[in-house]
Amino acid sequence: MLSLCLLFLLLQNIQSFPLAVNSCLPVPFLAFPASPHAATFIFIAPQVPGKDSLPRMRRNAGSSAYWVVDFLACLLCCLAACPAAKDLADDAALSAAVCSIVYQLDQSPSSRGYRYSFFGNAFFINEQGYLLTAAHVLETFRDGGQPYILISRPNRPPRLLPAAVIAVDSEHDVAVLLATPNPFAGNHKVTFLALAHDPAFRGQPVIALSFHPSRLQNAHTFEAPQEDRSSGQVLSYESTELEKSAAPTEVFLLSHAVTRGQSGSPVLALDSSAVVGLVEGRWLRAPAVSVTNSSSLSTSVPGAAIPIRYAIALLQRQSISWHTPQSFPATLPAR
DSSP states (O other): OHHHHHHHHHHHHHHHSOOOOOSOOEEEOTTSOOOTTOOEEEOOOOOOOOTTHHHHHHHHHHTHHHHHHHHHHHHHHHHHHHHHHHHHHHHHHHHTTEEEEEEEOOSSOBTTBOEEEEEEEEEEOSTTOEEEEOGGGGGGGTTSOOEEEEEEETTEEEEEEEEEEEEEETTTTEEEEEESSOGGGSSOOOOOOOBOSSOOOTTOEEEEEEEEOSOSSSEETTSOOEEEEEEEEEEEEEEEOSSTTOOOEEEEEESSOOOTTOTTOEEEETTTOOEEEEEEEEOOSOOSSOGGGSTTSOOSOOEEEEEHHHHHHHHHHTTOOOOOTTTOOSSOOOO
16 A cells, blocks of 8 residues: 555656656666566656746646645555554454354255254364364263364355364363364365463453354355354453362353353454453353443343363363464464
């Protein structure tokens, strides 16, 4: 965008102060290797100003104010457009890291693809194809059955990939999955998210990203899932038992409500886009800090999230790598 502004400046400068050019031929600049975009330079013969030069310069000087106004307007538009384009790129990268956890119902596809049942969400944490989700999302598969994830592809319908259950921590409600084959090695639209090393704090702005099928009762793979983005703040930390007869686990409450199917989706810090937790569900007990204390927060039932430190501890026990905001690559491996 800045280059367009510079080009605009050059054109306006030429228009305002035209140079006298004698008949000449283009001279190729041979200092650069030959290329289809080789530059040519025009030889300009010097000309002594005559009687007609000064009136022309006076006329052009009168239009310089318009040129300044035009250039400043162009520059402001460019500066305003650059952050917007960056935000859109970041949003696309974040969404490509999240996918639905489903169970395939058909052995062969129909005209609408494979029919499936939807259970929740997961998100990629590295380029090896490992994912994190809430352990309770996988309860249906405890007695058998293969979980799948729904992966986006560029210019093609979504695809089902098997996801192997690598590790489960039921006490803290976190689980690790591995997509097979690795979608990062194929033509899939996927990225991964960084995990925050600092815990979420009260009042921190966060956003939860998740997907759900357009038809919950009759979902098919050729129908693109719908994206949900829930923005809010961290309200407080609470202690609860996520598994019967287990030690109490700490969760943090969200100012926004949690809808069906959001379990296992990432909760991201709004400033760093790093994962600070996983959506657990709705908090049906009275929180220690009332949601109505701030008029800017929603008065609906708050959501509950699992701190990311429990998931990191599970990854460490399995010797699985992950990324932090500091170690995150400059360019996401989107495909």
